[in-house]
Amino acid sequence: MRFLNRVLFLFLLLLAACSSERDTFTNRAFHNLTSHYNAYYLADVKIEEVLDENRADYKEDYTQILPVFIPIDSGVIQANQEKLESSRELASKAIEWHRISKWVDDSYFLLGKIDYLQADFDDAKNTLKYVNVESKDRDLRHQALIGLLRIYVDLGEIENANFTIDYLSKEQKISEDNRFELYKTLAYYYEKRNDQNGVIGALDRAVEYSKNKKEASRIYFILAQRYQREGLDNLAYDFYKKTLEGNPPYERAFFAQLFAQQVAELNASKDLRKVRNYYEALYKDPKNKDLKDVVVYERALFEEKQGDLPLTVDLLHQAAKEPGSNPRLKGYIYQKLADIYLEEYSDYRATKYYLDSALTFIKETDPVAAQIADQKEVLDQYVFHVERIQSNDSLVRLSGLSEEEQRLIAEQFIKKEEERLLAEAREKEQPKSTSIFDNLLAFSDRGSGSTFYFDNAVAMQQGAIDFRRVWGNRPLQDNWRRSAAVFQTNSPTSPESQPDSLSSSEENPLSQLPDIESLLAQIPQSEEEIATLNEELEESYFELGKLLYFDLEEDEASIDNLEILVREYPTSSRKPEAYYLLYLAQKDRGGNFQQYVSRLNREFPESQYTFSVNNPDAASGNLAYLASSKNYEQAYDMYYAGQYRQARQLIQRTLEEYPLTRNTERLLLLDIMVTGKIESKDRFRGRLEAYIENSQDEQLVELARNMLKPLLSAEELAALNPVDSTALDSANQVLAEADSTAIKPDLSDSPFKLNENQTHIMVLVMNPEEAEQFQGVIGDLENFHAKNFSNARLRTGNMNMNRENAIFIISPFNNAEKAKEYYQKFMEDFESPNITDKIKGNAFFISIENFQTLNRTKNIEEYRAFFKVAY
Structure with a gap:
């Protein structure tokens, strides 16, 4: 009984200690022990396991400066969501179940770490701020502040980061562990700000x-x-030598030794044999089996410093083929090749393809990838046009030959391909050298003197070619010589029917050699196909010339392409701009640029490029655009006021003073509209046709087409491309919107037609409730009319269009020009407390004929779409 009483007493004592409310010594001791070694400890262990996995999965790129912190991989975090949620649950229990323990604040800190890992930055910041404010543990508060600093740096909140740094700099008694994390986080702060000295310090x-x-x-x-x-x-x-202390990973030790030798001996050594022997020894060391690409790459960089570019390029090619543990290094190797071919050889085509290869090894998220993509944008266009010119030009030339000549060229092409394949086989037969750097292409064949057929690549290649020449492209199968067997020379053999040794096109010469018929089938036969190829050639010669001049600064090559364009395609719509580019390129080279001034004045006297070459000192840039915009508006107002000759004088002066701005094509079209008012229809038509052919602005070209349509015969209208046909548009509204980039809706099926000479009416649309209150507007309208249109005899009226809409009508206006004048004045000056901005904003004017159509269809929105485009 005495023993049972003691047990019962202890049980009651423990039960009392479990209370999270009673703040006694026993309670605190129990909750401190339980929360620390049950909830908090297990939560912390799980978080560290996730961080360890993140470190293990991260592949250090020792060829680049290592980041201060190993980045958090969202993939690792996602894969460990269950573990992190378990950690969150344990930390939460440490808070809820053990509220009087001293590990509550530490558990909150763990919750902040979990939020940070899961990228819930707002929650993480709030939690760490809470720990900093509420905790009495100085070390824990410092940890929270350092965690906050890292979050601020991550998010680019520099002011908050600076405030936190300043606050921590005034704190006393920061522990050594926290000082380590603080200085490391400061290095991260400076790293993000590209402050080299700050990171080092x-x-x-x-x-x-x-x-x-x-x-x-x-x-x-x-x-x-x-x-x-x-x-x-x-x-x-x-510091490279210090890196070797503390048993670092082998790869880090390898790079530390390699780079230490570079800075100490290799860069300064004049004994080149010694340096090359050093790289040779590294390459042969079996421990470096997965780092051979690094050794060859570093050797290539060394040879580049010695000025041996051919050897550098060969070594870089070898490095790309060597095994390696870091795929990103392959990307850097190809990027280095691209730099050499661009800077040393100006080989834009090779540069583009090396950059393509680099991007296959470098992640899209890598900053280098964005840099390569930007560099590649121009090169992609260059290669596209160069290759299209080569292909189309060859096909066009071949199309002009007889069938016998075409077949002969195809046979010669196949023969050259056979010779190329044999040459490649001979390269593979070169014997291995004892030095990896003397024989850069290390193949595994036996020597070329081998008499065994399957050890002799040249013999095997020649045999495959001879077989194909005699028997055709036959699949590998039994009884292949039977006369009854059917062979399809153009059909690929199924993978199952081929032995492994010939399964890839790289090893099988038969798959690389085309047959004569397939080559001949690529040659265009019809006039339409040849015309399409010529259109593409015209475009590519122009775009390539433009790109070479502006982006690659290759004046001579630009001139060559543009001269081919103007010589081979004399009717090209791109000819004025080509002349202008030739003028600029020859002027830069100190050549005969005056010939292009003469050509432009003779062939295109009204082109914007002619205005530019005639006024080479004219203003340009944004100020010129603003000034030309102001002049354009004045000319536009003169045109609609009927002051056509004054408008033309202002347009001509503006084109001479500011010949090439974003307003140039609008000014030219406005000048053509003046022509329609004061010159003959034939002259108006001719200028419209020339504008349509030469303008680059699709919206303005469409406007010009629609102005041209009333001048065409029924047969000419029928011949127009229906895709380009829309309802007749007036240039008025669109030209006034100098910076408008909106795409006009397709009104080809619109029931409304533009007739500017008809009587027009002004329409205000409202709902029935608004119509009942509209009577108060009539007095305001009468005052408005008396002040601004006293002689117009305008009348007002109203009617119900449908159940949803009532309309108020102001009429009449003799033509569209009068209606537009009223509409603009109404929108600018009319004010009434009884009219809403919505009613005023939705107002429009309409011809009598179109109003009859509208009254029949009741589709107000359809007419509004027409109105916005037409007027």
């Missing part, structure tokens, strides 16, 4: 407080890299 301080030798090794490596970039080789060498 912060990491120098951080490494003093590091207790983890592997972490210290990584920091030493970063410092060494940064000192090397700054040209401080002595310091870099010391």
